[in-house]
Amino acid sequence: xxxxxxxxxxxxxxxxxxxxxxxxxxxxxxxxxxxxxxxxxxxxxxxxxxxxxxxxxxxxxxxxxxxxxxxxxxxxxxxxxxxxxxxxxxxxxxxxxxxxxxxxxxxxxxxxxxxxxxxxxxxxxxxxxxxxxxxxxxxxxxxxxxxx
Amino acid sequence: xxxxxxxxxxxxxxxxxxxxxxxxxxxxxxxxxxxxxxxxxxxxxxxxxxxxxxxxxxxxxxxxxxxxxxxxxxxxxxxxxxxxxxxxxxxxxxxxxxxxxxxxxxxxxxxxxxxxxxxxxxxxxxxxxxxxxxxxxxxxxxxxxxxxxxxxxxxxxxxx
Numbered sequence: 547x548x549x550x551x552x553x554x555x556x557x558x559x560x561x562x563x564x565x566x567x568x569x570x571x572x573x574x575x576x577x578x579x580x581x582x583x584x585x586x587x588x589x590x591x592x593x594x595x596x597x598x599x600x601x602x603x604x605x606x607x608x609x610x611x612x613x614x615x616x617x618x619x620x621x622x623x624x625x626x627x628x629x630x631x632x633x634x635x636x637x638x639x640x641x642x643x644x645x646x647x648x649x650x651x652x653x654x655x656x657x658x659x660x661x662x663x664x665x666x667x668x669x670x671x672x673x674x675x676x677x678x679x680x681x682x683x684x685x686x687x688x689x690x691x692x693x694x
Numbered sequence: 695x696x697x698x699x700x701x702x703x704x705x706x707x708x709x710x711x712x713x714x715x716x717x718x719x720x721x722x723x724x725x726x727x728x729x730x731x732x733x734x735x736x737x738x739x740x741x742x743x744x745x746x747x748x749x750x751x752x753x754x755x756x757x758x759x760x761x762x763x764x765x766x767x768x769x770x771x772x773x774x775x776x777x778x779x780x781x782x783x784x785x786x787x788x789x790x791x792x793x794x795x796x797x798x799x800x801x802x803x804x805x806x807x808x809x810x811x812x813x814x815x816x817x818x819x820x821x822x823x824x825x826x827x828x829x830x831x832x833x834x835x836x837x838x839x840x841x842x843x844x845x846x847x848x849x850x851x852x853x854x
Contacts, residue, residue, distance in 0.1 A: 581767070
């Protein structure tokens with residue numbers, strides 16, 4: 547029984563040390579998940595430029611952490627990267643909502659301007675000649691016709 | 695008086711021009727030819743002055759340039775591989791060579807990145823090819839896929 551308990555303790559220690567030392571693969575997979583969510587957010591019309599910059603910053607921090615030998619520096623860099631990833635993840639619903647709103651506004655503006663253009667076209671087509679000739683007559687009101 | 699036929703022709707021209715202008719406005723945001731950029735700049739952050747001879751384990755200072763014009767957000771991975779004269783690489787086949795470094799970047803449409811990099815080669819090689827390959831993350835296969843962009847630097851890696 548004691549041997550079993552020792553084994554369990556040993557494996558728990560092994561698991562904990564592996565997950566603490568190799569935080570990077572976990573963070574990289576988090577970045578992949580957040581990236582997939584950003585792709586979806588962009589398809590919904592969201593502007594993902596700022597979020598992409600933050601993810602990129604997180605990637606560079608992870609890269610820097612992987613290359614440093616100073617453990618405290620490494621954990622600090624990984625912590626910063628993690629908070630950036632979380633920040634991006636939390637901002638996704640807002641990006642989607644804003645994107646959908648902007649897309650709706652774009653559609654409304656586009657089709658109302660098209661409708662307005664058509665309306666102006668019809669008005670010109672039906673009333674344009676009448677208006678033109680009335681102006682033409684008005685401008686020549688004082689003209690006198692003289693027989694040669 | 696304006697002839698009725700003339701006014702009909704003028705109206706037709708106006709309608710066609712209007713439809714063309716409106717379609718241009720509608721599709722102005724569409725990316726016609728999507729592409730990604732991959733470049734390597736020399737130690738002075740310019741094209742040129744690339745080192746030809748380096749020592750084993752001596753940092754080879756370069757700049758990696760990645761640009762996204764795909765019309766959507768992209769997750770790039772650039773593999774730095776050490777090949778030789780016989781290493782096969784083209785737009786469809788990635789090099790089957792030793793990976794000596796990896797760089798990743800997430801870029802939105804029209805964003806680019808110039809990253810300072812230090813490459814270390816840990817053995818002597820003559821006529822080595824330092825190959826840079828661009829891979830992109832594919833959500834469907836949940837992994838990175840070679841996108842056919844690559845470039846190379848010829849090097850001689852000499853002893854310390």
